[in-house]
Amino acid sequence: MKKIIRIGTRDSELALWQANTVQEKLESLGFDTILVPIKSTGDQVLDKPLYELGITGIFTKTLDIAMLKGQIDIAVHSMKDVPTLLPKGIVQAAVLEREVTQDILVHKGLDFLENEGNVTIATGSLRRKAQWLNKFPHHNVVDLRGNVNTRLLKLIENDWQGAIFAKAGLKRIKLLPKDVMDLDWMVPAPAQGAMMVVAMENDAHCLEALSQLNHKETEVATAIERDFLRTLEGGCTAPIGALAEINTEQVHFKGVLYSLDGKEKIEIERQIKLNQTQDFGSTCAKEILANGGVKLMDLIRNENSTLH
Numbered sequence: 122m123k124k125i126i127r128i129g130t131r132d133s134e135l136a137l138w139q140a141n142t143v144q145e146k147l148e149s150l151g152f153d154t155i156l157v158p159i160k161s162t163g164d165q166v167l168d169k170p171l172y173e174l175g176i177t178g179i180f181t182k183t184l185d186i187a188m189l190k191g192q193i194d195i196a197v198h199s200m201k202d203v204p205t206l207l208p209k210g211i212v213q214a215a216v217l218e219r220e221v222t223q224d225i226l227v228h229k230g231l232d233f234l235e236n237e238g239n240v241t242i243a244t245g246s247l248r249r250k251a252q253w254l255n256k257f258p259h260h261n262v263v264d265l266r267g268n269v270n271t272r273l274l275k276l277i278e279n280d281w282q283g284a285i286f287a288k289a290g291l292k293r294i295k296l297l298p299k300d301v302m303d304l305d306w307m308v309p310a311p312a313q314g315a316m317m318v319v320a321m322e323n324d325a326h327c328l329e330a331l332s333q334l335n336h337k338e339t340e341v342a343t344a345i346e347r348d349f350l351r352t353l354e355g356g357c358t359a360p361i362g363a364l365a366e367i368n369t370e371q372v373h374f375k376g377v378l379y380s381l382d383g384k385e386k387i388e389i390e391r392q393i394k395l396n397q398t399q400d401f402g403s404t405c406a407k408e409i410l411a412n413g414g415v416k417l418m419d420l421i422r423n424e425n426s427t428l429h
């Protein structure tokens with residue numbers, strides 16, 4: 122009998138769309154699959170403390186646990202939500218071709234850009250908040266959480282001028298409004314717009330199947346961005362953006378670190394040959410750390426610990 126690949130996914134509309142895409146690709150290659158939607162409650166218990174297994178990401182934790190318990194074979198994630206260090210035993214098995222990378226502002230008219238009055242923009246992301254405040258220091262930025270659908274509803278219900286989203290997410294579930302503002306000046310999150318599929322490192326069958334879904338260019342670009350993030354953050358969340366773009370034989374990289382209030386910014390922009398990208402992301406991060414980044418990261422760590 123053929124082994125059926127159990128595909129674990131969160132149950133938001135975007136997560137299901139992404140898992141369906143992986144399912145269709147595997148099926149068209151001749152693999153048998155089944156979707157296993159799992160509520161992302163994060164409160165399931167294993168016989169070992171989570172930190173011992175290296176389980177951290179709030180979006181990925183539930184699926185990691187299901188996989189370690191043997192309830193699913195593979196899991197599909199938005200790659201930008203995946204912590205840079207994977208839990209023991211779980212490996213990156215495929216990265217799918219990237220969607221558009223940029224952030225967008227969903228708004229109710231752009232007259233606020235000329236207004237002197239109170240402007241309120243909503244986002245739950247430190248990175249987006251810092252970059253917005255750097256450009257518009259007099260605006261208010263308020264917190265906005267929940268999945269994409271919830272956040273769109275909250276924007277409609279509240280008296281805000283706009284909210285920031287990843288264009289890829291809204292495009293995928295066909296909720297991208299006609300007149301959004303592309304924020305091309307905003308540096309996206311590392312791996313934004315890409316999907317990662319993980320599997321158990323000893324599961325040869327799934328690893329072989331998933332290798333056929335891997336998109337090499339996206340894998341290279343996201344590896345650079347995540348190396349940059351891993352070296353810079355050291356396990357703490359900070360306003361960090363990174364984008365590697367490949368044009369034939371060249372990679373163009375831009376990385377930024379902001380203070381939480383957006384007033385300070387350290388950035389790096391570099392080109393490198395496509396065949397020389399080994400350690401490139403972490404080299405760029407080390408340069409930021411040497412240019413005042415160590416001090417800025419210390420400050421962010423202190424402010425984060427007084428907030429929580």
Ligand SMILES: NCc1[nH]cc(CCC(=O)O)c1CC(=O)O
Nearest residue numbers: 199202286287289290313314315
């Ligand atoms: N943090 C939530 C999240 N994770 C992935 C996406 C969108 C898809 C992507 O960026 O790959 C989103 C929503 C958003 O940022 O607006």
